[in-house]
Structures are given as C-alpha cells and as structure tokens.
Amino acid sequence: MSAGGGASRGARWTFAAAAILIFLFLYAPIAVxxxxxxxxxxxxxxxxxxxxxxxxxxxxEDRELQQALWNSLMVASACVTVTTLAxxxxxxxxxxxxxxxxxxxxxxxxxxxxxxxxITGLALLIVxxxxxxxxxxxxVILGQSLVWMPIVVVQVHARLxxxxxxxxxxxxxxxxxxxxxxxxxxxxNLRTAVVGSALLVFTLSFDELPxxxxxxxxxxxxxxHIWSMLRIGITPEIxxxxxLTVGASVGLILLGVWLLAKDRRRL
Amino acid sequence: MxxxxxxxxxxxxxxxxxxxxxxxxxxxxxxEFLTLLGESGCGKTTTLRIISGFEEPxxxxxxxxxxxxxxxxxxxxxxxxxxxxxxxxxxxxxxxxVEYGLRFDRVPRRERRRLAEEMLARVGLADKIDxxxxxxxxxxxQRVALARALIxxxxxLLLDEPLSALDARxxxxxxxxxxxxxxxxxxxxxxxxxxxxxxxVMSDRIAVMERGHIRQLGxxxxxxxxxxxxxxxxxxGASNKLDGRxxxxxxxxxxxxxxxxxxxxxxxxxxxxxATGTDVRLIVRPEHLRVAADSSAATNVVRAVLExxxxxxxxxxxxxxxxxxxxxELQERGDRLPPCLGTRLGMTVDIExxxxxxxxxxxxxxx
Numbered sequence: 001m002s003a004g005g006g007a008s009r010g011a012r013w014t015f016a017a018a019a020i021l022i023f024l025f026l027y028a029p030i031a032v033x034x035x036x037x038x039x040x041x042x043x044x045x046x047x048x049x050x051x052x053x054x055x056x057x058x059x060x061e062d063r064e065l066q067q068a069l070w071n072s073l074m075v076a077s078a079c080v081t082v083t084t085l086a087x088x089x090x091x092x093x094x095x096x097x098x099x100x101x102x103x104x105x106x107x108x109x110x111x112x113x114x115x116x117x118x119i120t121g122l123a124l125l126i127v128x129x130x131x132x133x134x135x136x137x138x139x140v141i142l143g144q145s146l147v148w149m150p151i152v153v154v155q156v157h158a159r160l161x162x163x164x165x166x167x168x169x170x171x172x173x174x175x176x177x178x179x180x181x182x183x184x185x186x187x188x189n190l191r192t193a194v195v196g197s198a199l200l201v202f203t204l205s206f207d208e209l210p211x212x213x214x215x216x217x218x219x220x221x222x223x224x225h226i227w228s229m230l231r232i233g234i235t236p237e238i239x240x241x242x243x244l245t246v247g248a249s250v251g252l253i254l255l256g257v258w259l260l261a262k263d264r265r266r267l
Numbered sequence: 268m269x270x271x272x273x274x275x276x277x278x279x280x281x282x283x284x285x286x287x288x289x290x291x292x293x294x295x296x297x298x299e300f301l302t303l304l305g306e307s308g309c310g311k312t313t314t315l316r317i318i319s320g321f322e323e324p325x326x327x328x329x330x331x332x333x334x335x336x337x338x339x340x341x342x343x344x345x346x347x348x349x350x351x352x353x354x355x356x357x358x359x360x361x362x363x364x365v366e367y368g369l370r371f372d373r374v375p376r377r378e379r380r381r382l383a384e385e386m387l388a389r390v391g392l393a394d395k396i397d398x399x400x401x402x403x404x405x406x407x408x409q410r411v412a413l414a415r416a417l418i419x420x421x422x423x424l425l426l427d428e429p430l431s432a433l434d435a436r437x438x439x440x441x442x443x444x445x446x447x448x449x450x451x452x453x454x455x456x457x458x459x460x461x462x463x464x465x466x467x468v469m470s471d472r473i474a475v476m477e478r479g480h481i482r483q484l485g486x487x488x489x490x491x492x493x494x495x496x497x498x499x500x501x502x503x504g505a506s507n508k509l510d511g512r513x514x515x516x517x518x519x520x521x522x523x524x525x526x527x528x529x530x531x532x533x534x535x536x537x538x539x540x541x542a543t544g545t546d547v548r549l550i551v552r553p554e555h556l557r558v559a560a561d562s563s564a565a566t567n568v569v570r571a572v573l574e575x576x577x578x579x580x581x582x583x584x585x586x587x588x589x590x591x592x593x594x595x596e597l598q599e600r601g602d603r604l605p606p607c608l609g610t611r612l613g614m615t616v617d618i619e620x621x622x623x624x625x626x627x628x629x630x631x632x633x634x
Contacts, residue, residue, distance in 0.1 A: 166354035169321055172342045174368030174419060184367075188358040 030246055037239035044234065055240040065241060068225035075140050075212075075221055076205040080198045082145040087152030088194060092186075094153070095160045106157075113150040120147055121214030128215070135217035143211040148201045155197035159190050192259045199256030203249045271330070272297045272423050272455045273318055278327030280313050280479075287313045288324070289479035295423065295457055300449050302458045302466040304503070305476035311459045314476075315425045318457065320344050331422060342371070347416035348425045352432065353408040355400040361387065361411050362396040368419045386414040389448070406437045413445070417452065424449075426458045430465065442468050463503050467491060475499045493536075497628035500550040507556070507595040509549040510630065513541050521627060523547055527590025529569040533625040546630040553584065555624035556597040558605055559617035567620045571595065573611055587618060 040050035059065060094105055112120060124143045125135075133139065167189070171181040187194075209223045216224065222245065229238055273295035280288040288310045295301050303311035316322035317329060320341035329336050336344060347368070355364050365386055366379035374382070387393045390410040395403065400411065409429055416424055426445070430438045446469045449456045460466055466473050467487045474484045475498070483490055483499045494500035501508065511531070515522035520534045521541050533549055535541060559568050571587035574594075583604060585597040597618065608616075 164352065164354060166350045166352060167356060169341070170348070170350060170354035170356070171367070172340075173319060173321075173346075173348045174415065175342050175371035176367075177340075177342050180371070184370075185356055 033239050034243045034246070036236060037243040039236055039239075042236065044236070055236040058237050059240055059244075062237070064220075065222075065225055065237075068220045068222045069241075071137060071219050072206055072222040075137055075144065076202045078141040079144045079148055079205040080202050082141065083149045083152045083201050084194060084198055086145070087149050087197070088156050088190070090149075091153045091156035091160060094157055109153050110150050112147050116210075117147055117208070118210035118214065121211040124211075125214045135215055137216065137219050137221075139215040139217070140212050140221065143215045144205050144208055147208075147211055148204055151200055151204070152194070152197045155193045155200075156190055159193040163189055196256045196259040199252050199259070203252045203256075206245070206249065270297050270333075271295060272332060273457070274328075274330040274333075275314070275317070275324075276328040276330065278314075278317060278324045278329065280310070280317065280322065281325045287479055288317070290327070291479065291481060292327075293474065293481060293484070295455060296472075298453050298455055299471040300446065300456045300458065300469055302460060302470040302473045303476055304460060304463060304466040304473050306461055306502075309476040310479040311461075311476050312427055315348070315427055315457065315459050318423065319346050319348050319425050345419070345422045346425060347419050347421040347423075348427060349409070349412050349416050349429045351428045353405075353412045355403075355408055355411055355415075357401050359400055360396070361392065361398050361400050361403070364400050364411055365396075365415045365418055367415060372419075382418055383414075386418045387411075389417075390414045390444075405433050406441065409433065409441065410444075413448070417448070417454070421454060423455045423457060426456060428460055429458075431460075431462075438465070445469060467503075473503075475502060477502075494550070494626060497548060497550070497630075500626050500628065505553055505596070505598075506550045507553060509551070509589075509593065509595070511547060511549060513543050513545045513547055516541070516543060520622065521547075523549060523627065525569070525590065525593070527569070527593065529589065531567050531569070531620060531625060532622045533627040534622060535627065541627065541629060547627045548630045550626040550628065551595075551620055551624050553596040553598040555621060556595070557599070557619045557621070558585075558597070558608070559619040560605070567622055567625075568617050569620065570615050571618050573608070573614060573616050576609060576612070587616070589618075 035048060036044055037055055038051050038053070039045075039048045040052040040054060041048075090109070094102065094109070096102075097105060121143055124139070124146070128135065128139055163186070167185055168181055171185045172178070176184060207223055208221075209227065212221050212224055220228065222241070226238055226241065229235065271294040273293070275291060275293045278288055278291050278293075279286070291310070291314065293314070303314055305311045313322060317324050318331075320336070320339060320343075323337065331344060331346065356367065359367070362380065362383045365383040366374075369379045369382060384393060384396060387396055390413055392407060392410055392414070395407065395411075400408070403411065412429070429445075430441050433441065442465055445456075445458075449469075458466075458469065467490075470487055472485060473487055473490045474481045475490060476482065477498050483495045485493075490499060490503050494503065500506060509523075509525055509531070511523040511525040513521045514524045514530070517532070520532050523531050523533055525531065531549060533547075541547060569589050571589045573585060574588055575586040577584040577586070578601075579598075581600055582598055583601050585599070585608075587595050587597060589595060595618075
C-alpha cells in the first residue's frame with residue numbers, strides 16, 4: 001500500500017459523503033412527509049409523539065377526495081390510451097417519412113414537451129374559449145395528451161431506430177402482409193417501449209397540475225384537490241394521500257424504467 | 268428442359284437520377300444455382316430485390332413462371348430470401364422462426380411444428396428448436412434463416428451475401444452445405460456475392476455484373492477461363508495487367524510491345540478488331556506464369572527483377588518487376604520452381620507467358 005492509495009481512499013469517502021448528502025436533499029422531504037402522515041396529532045410537530053393510521057382512515061370517508069382520485073385515474077388512463085393510439089402510429093409514420101417533411105417533424109415533435117405546460121394550457125384555453133366546447137375532464141384529457149404524446153413518440157421512435165428493417169422484410173418475404181407483420185413482428189419488439197412510455201405517461205398525467213388548472217371545468221383531479229385543500233392549511237390528511245400517491249408513482253416509474261432497460265439489454 | 272423460373276425482360280431501375288439497373292435481361296433456369304457476382308453498387312442486390320418484390324422496376328417486366336408479376340407484392344410471390352444479417356425474429360424461438368412462414372399458408376399448428384423439426388434436422392439443428400433465436404452463433408443463425416426460407420418450398424430462393432458475416436473457415440463449410448442443399452432440394456437458387464471464389468465454388472452459372480449491366484453470363488469455367496470483357500478478366504480471379512501497344516497482326520494473334528521493350532504474342536479470340544497501334548491491356552493469371560529455364564528459347568519471355576518470394580504453404584508467390592514500373596505476380600507450386608531461387612532476389616529472371624494464357628483487350632473505351 002502506498003501513500004497514494006490512502007489519498008484515493010480519502011477522496012472516495014468525500015465522494016460518498018457528497019452522494020449521501022445529495023440523496024438526503026432529494027428524498028428527506030418525502031420521508032418527512034410520509035412520517036408525518038402517520039402522526040396522531042393534528043398539528044405537525046417534531047419529534048412525532050404518537051403514531052396512528054387516523055388520517056388514512058379519514059381518507060376512506062372523504063368522498064370529495066375519492067372523487068378527485070377517481071377523476072385523476074380516469075384522466076391518466078384516457079391519456080395513456082390516446083397517447084398510445086396516436087403516438088405509436090405517429091412514430092411509425094415518422095420512420096417512413098423521408099425528405100424535408102420528415103426531418104421537420106422529427107425536429108418538432110418534441111416541442112409540446114419543451115414548451116412550458118402552463119403556456120400549452122393557456123393556449124388551449126384560448127382556443128377552447130373561442131369554440132363552444134365547454135371545459136371538463138375531456139378538455140383536460142385533450143390538453144394532457146397533447147403534452148405527453150412526445151414521450152410515446154420519442155420512446156417508440158428510438159426503439160424503431162434500433163429495429164432491424166430486415167425483420168419487417170423477412171416477415172413479408174415469408175408471406176405476411178403489412179398488418180400481420182405489424183402485429184407478429186413489429187409490435188412484440190416495440191412492446192416494452194410502448195408499455196414503458198404508457199406507464200410514464202400515466203404517472204406524469206396523474207401528477208399534472210398546470211394544464212389541468214387551465215382546462216378543467218367543475219371537476220377536480222387529485223393534484224387540484226390537494227392544492228385546494230392546502231389553502232386551508234397543511235393537514236396530515238394531505239400527507240396521507242400524498243404518501244400513497246408517491247408510493248404508487250414510484251412503483252409505476254420503477255416498473256416503466258425496468259421494462260425499458262430490460263429491452264435495451266435484449267436488443 | 269430449360270424453362271425459365273425467373274425472367275427479367277429489359278429491366279431498368281432508377282433512383283432519381285441514379286441508374287442502378289440499365290436495361291438488364293436475365294433468365295434463371297429451373298433448378299440451377301445462379302450467382303450474381305459484382306462489387307457493391309453494381310446492382311446485384313437490386314436485381315434480387317426486384318425478383319423478391321421489395322423493389323419495383325422503373326422499366327421492364329418481371330416474370331415468375333412465365334407470369335408477369337410487376338405489381339404482385341412480395342408476400343404473394345413464391346420467392347423467399349435469406350438475408351445477409353440473418354433477420355431472425357429476436358422475440359421468437361428457433362422453431363417459431365422456422366415455422367413462421369407456414370402460418371400464412373394455413374398449415375395447422377401441429378403440422379407446422381413437425382415440418383419445422385424436419386427442416387431443422389436437415390440443417391443439423393434439430394436440438395436447438397426451443398432455443399431463443401438470439402442465443403445462436405452466426406453460422407447457426409444462418410442455417411436457421413435457410414431453414415425458415417426453405418420450409419416455404421419457394422420456386423426460387425434468393426440469397427443476399429448470406430455468408431459475408433462469417434469467418435473464412437465457416438464460410439467454406441457453409442458454401443458446400445448450401446450447394447448440397449440446393450442439389451438435394453432441386454430449388455432454384457439465385458445467390459448474390461462479391462466474392463468470386465464463392466461464386467466459382469457454388470454456381471452452375473455466374474452473371475458478372477458491373478454498373479447495372481451483366482457483363483458476362485456463363486458457367487464458372489467460361490467466366491474464369493474465357494472472359495469476354497476486360498472487366499470480367501480483371502474482376503474474376505487474380506490477374507496481372509500488362510499495358511502495351513499492338514505492333515503486328517498475325518493470323519490468329521497479335522504481337523504486343525510492352526513499355527519495357529518486351530514483345531508478347533497474344534491470341535485475338537473475341538478481342539475484336541485490334542489494328543496496329545491500338546492500345547491494349549493484356550491479362551494473365553499469376554498461376555499461368557512460369558519461371559523459364561535459363562537456356563530456354565521459348566517465345567513470350569519477359570525479363571523481370573525478382574523482388575520477393577512469399578511462402579503460401581504448398582505454393583509460392585513471386586513478385587516481379589518488369590521494366591521500370593510494372594509489377595506482376597507469379598504463383599507456382601514450390602517444388603516446381605527452380606531450386607535456389609531464394610538466392611536470386613534482386614536479380615533478373617526470365618518469365619515465360621504461354622500465349623494461351625494471355626487475353627488481349629482493347630483499352631480505354633468503355634464496354
């Protein structure tokens with residue numbers, strides 16, 4: 001062992017400490033939130049003196065909150081359906097388009113994801129106000145689908161880049177028509193990209209606030225409802241519903257990332 | 268019977284201003300092994316794709332079994348392809364890959380499996396039927412790709428450089444295997460390659476292609492021993508190129524003077540009108556050159572400086588310089604070379620070029 005080895009060990013500890021600090025910075029607030037959701041007392045105070053499921057029980061009785069949760073699930077599911085049914089064909093079309101139009105679309109289809117969401121929301125609100133379409137969860141679905149569509153397109157498009165065009169030809173060579181080729185050869189190879197991006201869209205849509213804020217009518221989604229509850233003050237009930245949301249979101253994102261990574265290894 | 272399974276009639280293919288195939292006609296006979304040989308970009312793969320239906324000709328007609336198929340899509344043609352990169356479906360097992368094509372012929376599931384087993388046994392992979400297709404070696408993948416195409420019992424099997432990704436030894440092995448499979452099944456093979464040795468080993472006939480044209484179509488020995496054009500002579504087989512000028516016309520031959528002053532007699536064959544003063548290129552294969560015995564008075568002898576002797580196992584390859592600039596190669600079995608040749612490096616030796624081995628082609632003008 002030389003002196004140099006000792007120095008590099010020192011450096012390693014510094015890096016480890018920095019990593020832990022950053023990790024704490026990222027996740028400590030969430031941990032605190034989860035901890036407070038199990039607090040007995042109405043007032044947030046540290047250290048927690050008594051633990052209970054009181055606020056989780058309260059969730060079971062809160063009709064309004066349950067309706068908001070249900071609305072959010074509906075919106076997220078609808079978004080997933082719309083973005084998948086439109087995004088996959090769009091990605092397929094993008095691959096086929098050559099020339100100027102293809103390049104133009106390839107460079108612009110990310111735009112809705114880059115434009116700040118409240119601007120997208122505002123823009124849609126202006127358009128919808130001009131028409132006779134009233135605001136409702138449907139307009140929320142419309143707005144969010146627009147914002148999240150690029151995720152599906154990007155993921156599927158990226159997978160298609162690595163997809164061997166010869167497979168498509170081999171399939172048709174062996175007697176499959178275009179439709180059979182799509183379902184028997186393309187889709188199985190795109191499946192994880194589709195499922196992965198669908199999961200991402202679901203979680204993102206579930207949390208979405210800016211677009212929803214502009215486009216919703218009388219109904220509230222869960223983030224909207226929590227936000228309105230906050231105006232009264234932070235109650236442990238919010239912590240409880242937030243903890244559940246975080247748990248579900250993290251679960252879904254992990255599933256999505258895992259599916260995408262699994263496929264990357266295989267191809 | 269010599270009926271044509273595939274007939275291309277004056278087929279042209281243009282991509283924008285790029286002419287890939289130029290008024291090309293070709294008949295593929297039933298049951299033959301035909302190779303399209305040429306460098307990349309000569310149009311051989313495009314020809315294949317026009318037969319398979321992945322490409323439509325800009326002009327001309329494509330017939331399969333005498334039926335015009337220009338507008339028939341690939342999946343409706345009884346033509347199958349073995350792709351260069353195998354193109355096995357990665358999400359399927361070996362067996363599922365092989366039986367894939369039978370789904371569209373309404374073959375029941377159990378029968379498909381049985382036929383797949385049979386095909387895999389034929390290519391020596393019966394035990395791999397339930398393996399994932401991505402878990403095979405390159406050679407195995409290529410055999411699976413072959414089985415997957417053959418199970419459809421195609422009228423014509425198209426092979427697009429199927430062995431180019433494999434190492435040399437495996438390639439030799441699979442060449443013989445492919446040839447044997449073709450003979451046993453009697454299926455017409457159209458094979459695309461840039462490897463002239465591969466073409467010579469396997470083919471019944473070879474079509475040498477260049478810039479969208481077929482320059483020569485014939486048996487391997489025709490193409491190798493009786494090249495009709497300068498391109499074919501240079502492309503097929505290793506060759507020495509000796510540029511010179513016709514100085515004398517004889518009955519069936521011409522005398523060509525080289526820049527070094529040497530004079531060579533070459534038969535005229537089909538070289539066309541070679542008048543005195545024509546610039547010509549003489550082509551001769553390294554294995555046809557001989558080191559002349561010192562005292563020989565043979566004709567067609569050139570003096571050359573022995574620059575190097577390369578050991579190739581049973582053969583030796585000599586590099587020689589004729590005159591100032593011209594380098595030629597001579598290949599000969601080691602035991603047929605004069606002894607102590609190694610001591611003569613840097614010295615002059617007499618090289619004999621049998622007139623029969625020389626091909627004279629008019630230079631410069633396109634073909």
